[in-house]
Each structure stands twice: as structure tokens, then as C-alpha cells.
Amino acid sequence: MIEQILTPWRWQNLFTEWPLLLRAFLTTLEAAVLALILALILGVIFGLMSSSHHRLPRAIARVYVEFFQNTPLMIQLFFVFFALPYAGINLPSFTCGVLCVGVYTGAYISEVVRAGIGSIPRGQFEAAYSQGFTYLQTMTLIILPQTVKIILPPLVNQCVNLIKNTSVLAMIAGGDLMYVANNWATNGNASYGPAYLICGILYFCLCFPLSTWARRYEEKLKRQDIKTPDEVLETEAMA
Amino acid sequence: MIEYLTGLFTPTILLYLLRGFAITLRVAAIAIVLSIIFGAILGLVRSYAPKPLRMLAGAYIEWFRNTPNLLWVMVCFIAAPLPSDWARCTMAYVLFTSAMMAEIVRGGLNSIPKGQFEAAYSQGFTMVGTLWHIILPQCFKHIVPTMLSQIITVVKDTSFMAQVAVAELLFRTKNLMSIFYNVVGRQITAMDVFLLFGFAMLLYFAVNFTLSCIVRYLQKRDSSGVAVR
Helix, strand or coil: CHHHHHCCCHHHHHCCCHHHHHHHHHHHHHHHHHHHHHHHHHHHHHHHHHCCCHHHHHHHHHHHHHHHHHHHHHHHHHHHHHHHHHHHCCCHHHHHHHHHHHHHHHHHHHHHHHHHHCCCCCHHHHHHHHCCCHHHHHHHHHHHHHHHHHHHHHHHHHHHHHHHHHHHHHHHHCHHHHHHHHHHHHCCCCCCHHHHHHHHHHHHHHHHHHHHHHHHHHHHHHCCCCCHHHHHHHHHHHH | CHHHHHHHHHHCCCCCCCCHHHHHHHHHHHHHHHHHHHHHHHHHHHHHHHHHHHHHHHHHHHHHCCCCCCHHHHHHHHHCCCCCHHHHHHHHHHHHHHHHHHHHHHHHHHHHCCHHHHHHHHHCHHHHHHHHHHHHHHHHHHHHHHHHHHHHHHHHHHHHHHCCCCCCCCHHHHHHHHHHHHHHHHCHHHHHHHEEEEEHHHHHHHHHHHHHHHHHHHHHHHCCCCCCC
């Protein structure tokens, strides 16, 4: 591995094919953005459902969260990609990847949203209702805007996880960064050293700024003594 | 229906899948224990060691935390100096999860007031004694929930090994689809595929759901005033 990384001609080989790497990088980005949009939509919907007063939506959200958080993303992906065709449903690998990563991360985001809503004092709901706001107005105008500030750090952390998880596209030939690096590593000249290093650096460049920002922001919130959603979840579990 | 199920989940198939699950659990267990140890050391070094060491630990943590676990499975599978396939993969999980655990431990250490150190030193504790007897027990109690969700992640991530053909649960489930005719003696149907995947999901779910229930139970017992070590 190390001596491969120190061999110049392997790097030269790799860089002559830079359009390939660029396209793979863009595929990863595209998958991440699309999956994030899906995850945010699902996360808010199920987060709202699990904060509901009615038992049914709460139960549905619970099942969604527990199922997707407690089974591997990989098996969900393999199910959609390898098992669904038996039932006549054939999806292209990129769509499969985006769908699975999005739905999987949606379960985590829904928990973040739930904790965020839980951190808003009950009185705010009552105050809004007493002023004639409907449920939807209360949520979109009063509650959710307040939660945004405190749920940003865990949300961004989930986004980092999502970017890392898009690498599962490699398993179903999704043409993403991990897939191309792996192909490069295992093709004829076996230059896995440079290929994996470049792949790691590119993922790092995507994730490091996000996770660093999230940590700094969270520390800032802590200094202002604002409860983070993680702490809310903990106190909830203890109650 | 019962006949169909017993025809599909024959002892051969069940044993085949459960043996795969045993590999899953073994890799996860070893990786979890080692990465909690290394993670605790890394977290302590990052928080309290002299500056050069602190930066080194920081670089390690950030590098592994911000790259996919799957990448490390592939890298270690090719390059790690260990004899068996599953051991090389375990090394990948240890490398990656140590960084995650270190970050969790650091979060726990941050929550402990500085005064605790001063109090311990004034009572004649050494640095190591303070960490071992005073700081770490409080820290671990505080971070159990976060750590447990990381442990669940490790159990789930063991399925990455399917990519490098280690015969763990997911690999065997998928493999059954191609060897089905030879094992069961008929063509595979959609129902068979769904049930096989459902069974594998159930196994993963059982372990992970139990883990998340344990932590909720522990927290409840904690707050109701019963002493927990």
C-alpha cells in the first residue's frame, strides 16, 4: 500500500484518467443532494407525526424509525436492487441508491426533528392555539422556525453520514466515487494505493468542513446554555 | 403455509444463515470492544495530552470520521497485514469506529467540570488515578446512549463485508439466491426472496432493537436512583 502511494507512475496513470474521477465525484455529489432532499422531506413529515397527539401517526412514525435505524442500509439496498426485480420492479442502480440512502437517513432526521420539537416549551403550542392558529400554522410559523437553530448541528452531522453512506452505491455499480476508485484499484494495473487515497481525500473534502462547522456551532450553543436535541432525547429517556 | 415455510427454511438453510450471522456478531463484538478501548485512549489523548500528541490524535480522528467506513473495509481487505479475511475487515471497523468513539468520549469529557481535576489533585490523586477513578466513570455513564447508537452502527456496518466476499449474513442471504436451485431443488420465487431477506432483516433487527431497549432501561434505572456501576 505505502510503496504504491510512493510510486510516481501509478499516480501518472491515475491522473491521465481524471475525467473519470471527476464524473464519479459529481455522481456522488448528485446522489448526496438528491438523497438529502428526500431525507429532509421524510424527516420533517415523520418527525411531525411522532410529535402528534394521536396514537396512530405516532405509531407509524415509530415503526418507520425503528425499522430503518435497526437494520443495515446495505440489506435495504440489496432488497430493493436484487429482490424487488423478482416482483417485477426494476429500478436503475443510481435511483436505488438515492432512494435507499434517502429513506434510511430520513429515519435519523425524523428523530432529530422530533427532539427539536420536544425542546420547544409546551406553552408555545397553547399560546399559538389560543390565538387561533391551526395545527399546521403553529408548526410552520411558530415551532419549526425556532427548532431550526438548535437542530442544525445534528442535522449537518446526519448530512455527513449521508454523504459517507452514498458510498454504498459502489455495491450496486452506481458509478459513484467509491465505485470508480474500487474499479481503478482492482483493474489490470492494481494501483489501489493512489486510488483509495484520492477517494478518501475527496470524501474528506466534502465531509470535514461540514462536521467541523457542526461541532463549532454546537459548542457555541452549549456556551449559550441552549439544550441540544441530544440532551433533550436523553432527558426524555430518563423521564 | 406452514408446509411452505418449513420447505423454505430447512435446517440446512437456517444453519447456513445463522453461521453467517455468527460471523457478523463475532466481527462486531471484537470491533466494538477494541474500538471502545482505543477510542477512550484517543479521546483522552486528544483532550489532555501535550500539544503534538493532541494534534496527532485529532488528525487521526478527523481523517477517519470524515471518510466512509466502506473505504476502510476495502483498503484493509487488500492491505492489512492479517491472516484471515474477517480479521482484516475487523481491523477496518476498529480503525473507523475508534475515531467515532474517541469523538464521543471527548464529548463526555467536555461535560465534566474542570474543578473535578483540581479536587482530585488536591486529594493527592495522580493524573492517571484521577482519570481512571474520577473522570472516566462519570464520562462513561454520561455517554452510554451515544456509544450504544454507535455500537448499533457497527453491527449494521458489518454488512459491508458482503462487498469483499466475507461470508457474513448479508453475503449468504444474497448468495442463497444464486445457489437456491441446488439447495432447495426448485426455482426461486419472489416470495422466497422476500422471506429470505425478511429473515436476515429480522436477525439484524432483533440484535439492534434489543441493544436500544437495553440503553433505555439502563437510563430509566439510573434516574430512579438505583446505584449502577
